[in-house]
Amino acid sequence: MASTDSDPEDAITKEEIAGTAPAPDPGTAGISQGTKRNAFTELMSPKTKTTAKDPGPEPKTLASTRGALTRSFKERDGLGAYTHDPASFPASRVIYYSDDFVAIHDLYPKSTVHALLLPRSPAPSRQHPFDAFEDPAFLATVRAETAKLRRLVGKELQRRYGRHSAREREREAVLDGEMEWEEGRALPPGRDWERELLVGVHAHPSMNDLHIHVLSPDMISDCMRHRKHYNSFNTPFLVDVADFPLAADDPRRHPGRAGYNSRDLVCWRCGENFGNRFKQLKEHLAEEFEEWKKE
Amino acid sequence: MASTDSDPEDAITKEEIAGTAPAPDPGTAGISQGTKRNAFTELMSPKTKTTAKDPGPEPKTLASTRGALTRSFKERDGLGAYTHDPASFPASRVIYYSDDFVAIHDLYPKSTVHALLLPRSPAPSRQHPFDAFEDPAFLATVRAETAKLRRLVGKELQRRYGRHSAREREREAVLDGEMEWEEGRALPPGRDWERELLVGVHAHPSMNDLHIHVLSPDMISDCMRHRKHYNSFNTPFLVDVADFPLAADDPRRHPGRAGYNSRDLVCWRCGENFGNRFKQLKEHLAEEFEEWKKE
DNA sequence: TATTCCGATAGTGAC
């Protein structure tokens, strides 16, 4: 039961990444590909009591950033800080950035891995995603960048949970010569972590700056606190980037009318219906998480 | 601010009434009429952490009583213990009893003084009050006994709050010769505490044994905890004993349909509407209580 | 369908 210091599921500490300037190469910046640890680890989860060293979801940090920008970031404008000045954030928060995009770790992750892709173009950033994605050129660049971030998040899941995975271990065993394998036959592919990721936008975002969610399907997080959190990622309220542009009569254009957020709670993995019993769903999800890792 | 040991608003301790057997005379038993203190004082209020000396609203006491009776008192039958064996309770709980009635202090009082009258006749005791009161003879005896308890409770209010009351002090001043008063003119009557008491039954009782509430209108109590508590004494859900027998089409026969218990919270004294804001109502009631005592 | 705090509402179990 005791986890070791090098447990890949552990979050690294702030100190361990201190001084690491965000790398300019958007493809790999913030990811130490050959090492066990990388920037895809999170700060201490929010709302747990803040320590002296780590003030948690930092109103202080945002406030100080704001001073430099002569601009006020209200509650729902919090993501603007990242696109305005990505360099001011530690690598534990900003995964990478370029002139056009910033990728970050969600400050209130709803799964064990939860990243956001933030386009930096001011105009579409202020639009509703359904409107912004009407522009085919913009949609294309977002899709391409989302694919990149998706690969990174997939690799992070592999790094964290690969050792639990039956498929990954099979591949490893063949590679290490520990398992019989027909000469010339293709290697076992290992697990396709990317395929299971949730990638999309909320039908009615609360944060004003355009952002695309890229997250593990596990829904394991202390920040997952109520029904709307869960349903926003496990109903049509989450609109896959692949689904754009939306038809004019797509019901997801009226998420309130469709009532996605008030649906019964249903396990994403086995379909069990939990009604309103959020806490029981959470306990069930913890069990599903263990099984899921083993696939 | 510091209260003295003899503050008439204080509850007396269990020790002070220890060994006091309930007096057989239902008219005055449990009330020490000539003294400052009497049995109209309450045990430590429930749900505050129980001490070793006073276990609070005593599941222990009821459980041990049950053993002697070879009978199980479930949650909603808790009042049966008093009519079955009133002598087994301390005078701080049982105000008085006779062959036909037991008067007790409500274990979860919803006002500073809150008594219950329990008829001991088994048949009507198990009926809904609306049905039991269809019997004119029974209703007459209940009315007479309720009038007695009402007088006792009125006297208790006078004992507790009389020193704050302008009308009581006026009378006292005349009696003491401290105030000019025309020769032969009737004395100032003092305050009619009885008149303000709430006396009645709940349109849909939760406790199975027939009981009549007799309580101060102040609604000041730690046991007053939610909207239904308050509305059950401050809407037509409380049916005055004087209103019986009820007409066949009286809307109070269908309290759920009438929605009394889900009404907005309205101050009993000034009529201010607090909507759903129970806590604010409670704070307001504390202020009203101070003013009310001064009347 | 931002978080957080606080409080009102709702379901359960009570031997």
Added chain:
DNA sequence: GTCACTATCGGAATGAG
């Protein structure tokens, strides 16, 4: 509309050298 416990649901504020 018993109590007591837990959990769910609901509104309001969120900034201010």
